[in-house]
Amino acid sequence: MRSCMFGLQICRRKVRRIQVEITIVSIRLDASDGRVANRITPKKKENNSAMDQQKHRTEGERTGGSAGTSPEWWKQAVIYQIYPRSFMDSNGDGIGDLNGIRSKLGYLQRLGVDLLWLSPVYDSPNDDNGYDIRDYRAIHEEFGTMEEMEALIEEVHARGMRLVMDLVVNHTSDEHRWFREAAASRESPSREYYFWEREKPNNWPSFFGGDAWSRVEGRVDARVDSEGRSQGGRVDADAGKGSNGGEGANSEEGDYYLHLFSKKQPDLNWENPNVRQEVYDIMRFWLDKGVDGFRMDVIPLISKRTDWPDADLRDFNRMVEETYANGPRVHEFLQEMRREVLDHYDAVAIGEGIGVTHRTAPLYVNRSRKELDFLFHFDHTFIDHGPGGRFDPVPYDLQEFKRVFFRWDRALAEEGWNAIYLDNHDCARLVSRFGNDGEHWRESATLFAMLLMTMRGTPAVYQGTELGMTNAPFERFEDFRDVEVMNAVEGVRKRIDSQGRGKDGGRVGGRVGGIDGGSDGEMDSEMDVAGVITDASAENGKKLHRELASLLKALQVAARDHARTPMQWSASEGAGFTTGSPWILINPNKNRIHAEAQLEDPDSVFHFYRRMIGIRREYAELVTGSMEWMDGGHTQLFWYRRSQDRSTCRGTDRSVGGGGNVFDVVLNMSDEEVLLPESLRNRDDELLIGNVAGLGSVRGRRVDERDRGDVGLRDDRKGQSDGRGQRGATSTNSDWLQPWEARLFVTSESF
Structure with a gap:
């Protein structure tokens, strides 16, 4: 929504409650920038039935901002992804939070975006920075409270914008109540919420390194508090049988569970209809709080090939497409989700299309399929991956880069829709990856703004991209925070160490990125690879040195943590992000690249993005x-x-x-x-x-x-x-x- 400082533009939003339409419009003057915004306050009718509450935000209810009021409002929208941990810290603890996001809504409004995608803020142990969810109906205390989340939703709407949340339901945290109950006893009703096998059924690797099948180490205490949250922890295997143990209890010799990602992210069993109903209830919970839809994390993976075929490990990306994604019931599940939940709300369903190609995409997003509205595909994000995946980088081919966009446009032109994006929280920084972050930094940063805003599809801007933020100078393994990096380092160490001792009996030793490798006796000499110390007298130590140096070089190009360094709001010590110690390093080029300066400079990357958003909004073509x-x-x-x-x-x-x-x-x-x-x-x-x-x-x-x-x-x-x-x-x-x-x-x- 646009409004001049002294002009009023009033949009009315229809709110359905059973057969009563209530339209309430209130006008608020935002003190931060003097703009008038429309606040729409829907009221619930008392004692609504469950079905009436599901349908309370039907098509046409919310008008919001520039995205408009049509049933397919999301086609006109411009998405802005917020990675909360790194966006804005309001209390000085070094971690971004909900109140920090609220404090910057005026900035986002000025940029012109109108659909905010919020990465996970749910209660989580943070093994994978929030993508391992412990409680889907609670806010992680680092980010704030449920009351602050509700206030954020309200203010986003008051400013004429919309908000979608990450829906992460391929897996949970291993600290979720369901998994604790499942791991504590084979007799638990929650056991069928996950996949369990007595022996490893196949050779599947995890996305984050190592096997995709693991055992629960020791027994699990499945106690929960009065609100149903897990209170127990792992119990030492020698501690005897707990109250939930008995003959069915897992021990360190117990069953294997499936986790396509980290060990702390067990995959949900969508074959179980109870799991699906749990997911739908979670969706209704948040939609009833006013969120405008979901970006669905790794949603093509939810249907598993339960005959458990072995994977072809020679090409990781191809393996994802043919083995992990596009399972036999995935479309059945998504169509059911549409019928059960999404059809009853004016909500957008955005899929993360991992493993989906331009040939299979229409099955997910064509209008007649009644599944997703559009998805983020991976073809161009894998374009510089070698056969070994992210940490096997190769130069990207511009011809293939162009072909990717046109293949996808042609595939979805008739009935589907596409998302246009070039980076996100899982990629290196755009201008460093595909552009020139040196001599031609500004030109390449603004060129990508034009590309994003002139393609057919819904464009998505990742936080900081509108400033031209670049890759960070990570020099040591200790600089990284991503579980994917830690697992990659540990995987190298274990692989080399498993090959045995060197000719002189030496063993790989030292400390690797916070992982103790152990050491036999005194080291004759040391080699330091950016924080990794190995026994140079051992043959395996030298090999480890070489492989870790190669891994570090790849990480400096392709690690996900590049996108997760804090937003650069100013040139101050904490980059305007925090007054405390940031959870991850701040890019030192914040002295040159920061929002405060760009807002004042009409020639800045920020203002070019803003102009391009305005041009896209003006011309239907x-x-x-x-x-x-x-x-x-x-x-x-x-x-x-x-x-x-x-x-x-x-x-x-x-x-x-x-x-x-x-x-x-x-x-x-x-x-x-x-x-x-x-x-x-x-x-x-x-x-x-x-x-x-x-x-x-x-x-x-x-x-x-x-x-x-x-x-x-x-x-x-x-x-x-x-x-x-x-x-x-x-x-x-x-x-x-x-x-x-x-x-x-x-x-x-x-x-």
């Missing part, structure tokens, strides 16, 4: 128009065309000129100058926006009239020469694109 690949396989350019014909633009809610324009997006994704395609030369009068040297105007006016006069961009070409003669200092009609230059041309057509 950039949302639902067709896409045509134009560059013919150019090795440095990415050029595509967006347009909308008569049949598709009819009935479209479009503003200035919407539905009658053709857009050419041309991106120089290289460190070299590139000659424009001939048909794009001498089109200065058709240039809508660009990311270098005076290309910020929109045919002489601003997309957002409040920004009139701030359109000039930094003169990065001043005094440059291409070796063919001098170039104009601020020329906007050059036939040559500078490194990482992006231009958006528009031609108006009359229907």
